[in-house]
Amino acid sequence: MSYSTVYKVLFLISGIIFFGCKSKTENKEINPNEELQAHTGSWGDQGDGTYKNPVLNADYPDSDIEQVGDTYYMITSKQHMSPGMPILESKDMVNWKNVGHVFDSLSWAAEYNWDRMNGYSFGVWAGDLAYHEGRWYCYQIDYQHGLMVTTANNIKGPWSKPTMMLPKEKVLDDPAVYWDEEAHKAYVIINTGGKQKSESNTIEGNENRIYEMSWDGTEILDEGRLVYTGMGAEAAKIYKIDGTWYIFIAQWTMGDTSTKPGVKNPKNDRKQIVLRSKESIYGPYEVKTVLEKGSVFNNRSASQGALIQAPDESWWYMHQLIQNDDIPFQGRPQCLEPVEWIDGWPIIGIDEDNDGVGEPVKQHKKPIKGFPIEAPSTDDDFSNAKLGMQWEWNHNPRNSHWSLTERTGWLRLKASKVLPNDKGFGPNINEWTNNDGSDSDFWRANNTLSQRIMGVTTGTAIAKFDVSGMKPHQLAGFVRFGGVFNLLGIEVDTNGKKHLFYMNPLSKKIMGPEITSNELYIRTSNKSNQATYEYSLDGNTFKKFGPTFTIAFGKWTGDRLGFFSWNEKEDSGYIDVDWFTYDYDGPKAVMNE
Incomplete structure (x- = not known):
């Protein structure tokens, strides 16, 4: 199945439920007479x-x-994540869905703003x-x-x-x-x-x-x-x-x-x-x-x-x-x-x-019978005027540097210059870390957007990126982070050439091939706490890149899936995200179109 032509459609074939991704056209690879079904899992x-x-x-x-x-x-x-204090609702105490956040932003203190990012582990x-x-x-x-x-x-x-x-x-x-x-x-x-x-x-x-x-x-x-x-x-x-x-x-x-x-x-x-x-x-x-x-x-x-x-x-x-x-x-x-x-x-x-x-x-x-399977939102094609309620920023975002309207149906993340590695910026040793890479640029790069993983039995997330707007000294792509971070994305050198890279929790990079295509697909999968990254240029053939790594709870946060974009030298460049889909071993409701 091509992830570039079918999006967010659950269907039943031979008793196995597959996940797909739709294009932004009306041409969907699905039988309109087939009844869509939510699925269950190990919890x-x-x-x-x-x-x-x-x-x-x-x-x-x-x-x-x-x-x-x-x-x-x-x-x-959810500490320093913004918006803060997620709200969920349920009719039966078992099935929960997102309905909002109490705090649109963590507005009461400067350390939670994008230009400080100094509120790690505090906040909400x-x-x-x-x-x-x-x-x-x-x-x-x-x-x-x-x-x-x-x-x-x-x-x-x-x-x-x-x-x-x-x-x-x-x-x-x-x-x-x-x-x-x-x-x-x-x-x-x-x-x-x-x-x-x-x-x-x-x-x-x-x-x-x-x-x-x-x-x-x-x-x-x-x-x-x-x-x-x-x-x-x-x-x-x-x-x-x-x-x-x-x-x-x-x-x-x-x-x-x-x-x-x-x-x-x-x-x-x-x-x-x-x-x-x-x-x-x-x-x-x-x-x-x-x-x-x-x-x-x-x-x-x-x-x-x-x-x-x-x-x-x-x-x-x-x-x-x-x-x-x-x-x-x-x-x-x-x-x-x-x-x-x-x-x-x-x-x-x-x-x-x-x-x-x-x-x-x-x-x-169940305490109350008769209600359908529901779950917090995960998949997104970024076609709505507002971000889905599953998404949260790492600290308050720089709102001038992200958009859902500059390119309809896409999430645009513009790159800001990473904050200084000085006192008052980014995490403090006594509140966040044990010298485990917290001086990395990642923790001081604003507008990182992510959502929670849903269990760790198994899980696979895929996103489609357009990297044509990236500029020299920019790094952008897919991140998994909680107690530690692991990145897979594109780095642009001084001459404007784009190379694939993987970065580990201590900011050590493995450089990959030059990427000349505008389209990049990134897939990450985990089985228990062991995870991998793969990439594709056509959405069909994926190739593993980087090591198998361990996802870990830490810093009072579980693993998260999302996107990053920063620039080492200046405010320059952007990356566009077309869609994101996530399959996991647990209840997942049918997505409404």
């Missing part, structure tokens, strides 16, 4: 009334979910999504700036500019709010870490405080009250169920004190605990562990999420798997667990070892 909706965890096998960390009517809305963090962290009296609220803490809130009348926006509520000197991360309609009071719980810790608190770990807010949710009214301290305790959520207060908190259990919380160690476990009080939101509280790692995810820690309810009044819990572990996962995927209430405690998952604590399930019946 998510299985098409038989069940799902396999993760239900969302991609780097969508730090989720929070708010239900309004018959629809569930999820937000997840775990947030809380709430709906109250017809208005949407999103709360989050930027570690470098403090607690903020933004609001909207419609979940899809526009969202207001962030309002700062508490300074960074008082708060660490993970806010969550609750409106008590009976008492007509509003609250926010925050992990304040050790920032307000007094000598009298001898308990090791993070302090979690509850502040009273104004009823409109935009101001803090008091100094806060300490309600819990625990090792790595964060990601609290407040619920009031049948008159009883519940606070869900993620907390580390240290089986080996030689390592810190978050460091990969099979003896340590991040568990979900629940605080329960029938007296007051301030306690006193009983404490119980309700979820711990189990056998189905290779002893991978599980916690931090949201409690939700189905129309049949059954309870469910969406949570992330912790990132510091081995394949088969990339980033922090989302899992859905049934919840059983036992003696007034919400036990999450299945108690597989009969110790009174739940563990994650691998496969389970």
Whole structure:
């Protein structure tokens, strides 16, 4: 099948689903009478009334979910990526699709702009999504700036500019709010870490405080009250169920004190605990562990999420798997667990070892039947006036240097001069790297556009480029990056000649043949965490170039697929992207034309 003549069409032949790419003409290689079908894979909706965890096998960390009517809305963090705080929606808790972002850009600080790119690992962290009296609220803490809130009348926006509520000197991360309609009071719980810790608190770990807010949710009214301290305790959520207060908190259990919380160690476990009080939101509280790692995810820690309810009044819990572990996962995927209430405690998952604590399930019946398979967007032919919601920039983009309109149906990425390798530009050693190539031009080149990979069992992405607009000293092409980056593209020398090149995470290049064609197709495939690049000049015959390389979670980011373009000397040159398609081992909906 020619990728240059057929685009984004799923069809069934001999029980095998293939992916193709269409041209920008009406001549499509498809039988119009053939029914298009979504497909399933090793995770998510299985098409038989069940799902396999993760239900969302991609780097969508730090989720929070708010239900309004018959629809569930999820937000997840993504640090310095712009736009920030992705929003997804679902009708059944299993199938999720993109509907927007809370932050059009990370507008509140200069370090997130294209001319600084100095906000790596900061920006948008775990947030809380709430709906109250017809208005949407999103709360989050930027570690470098403090607690903020933004609001909207419609979940899809526009969202207001962030309002700062508490300074960074008082708060660490993970806010969550609750409106008590009976008492007509509003609250926010925050992990304040050790920032307000007094000598009298001898308990090791993070302090979690509850502040009273104004009823409109935009101001803090008091100094806060300490309600819990625990090792790595964060990601609290407040619920009031049948008159009883519940606070869900993620907390580390240290089986080996030689390592810190978050460091990969099979003896340590991040568990979900629940605080329960029938007296007051301030306690006193009983404490119980309700979820711990189990056998189905290779002893991978599980916690931090949201409690939700189905129309049949059954309870469910969406949570992330912790990132510091081995394949088969990339980033922090989302899992859905049934919840059983036992003696007034919400036990999450299945108690597989009969110790009174739940563990994650691998496969389970869906909470809500009757809805079709859906998934976050991946494929794109760049024919819309706006970028697809799956795409995010590495820091805020230089908007004058990209376009969907200068060449209709193509994405144009103009090359800016790479930022200086000086203090105040690009990543800092203490926040981003362990001397692993972070002084590379790639991390200081603006307008890198990418999307998440969907699992790592298998995956193949292909893009078509037009390189005729490239200029001397420009480098552009395809990138995979997360903890490390690997590039395949074109470099133009001083004389204007174009050569294929591969670049590894330490910026070491392997130079390839001269490319005289205007068209270049790049394909990247992975099996587990091993990936390769191939290139083609006609879209039919592909040739491997560069080594097999390892994709890796790191710097709090899973692997991503996308495009880069920069110039070593000046603002000059551009590359055009015609289309991008991505096949992976997981649920994928039929693309709408």
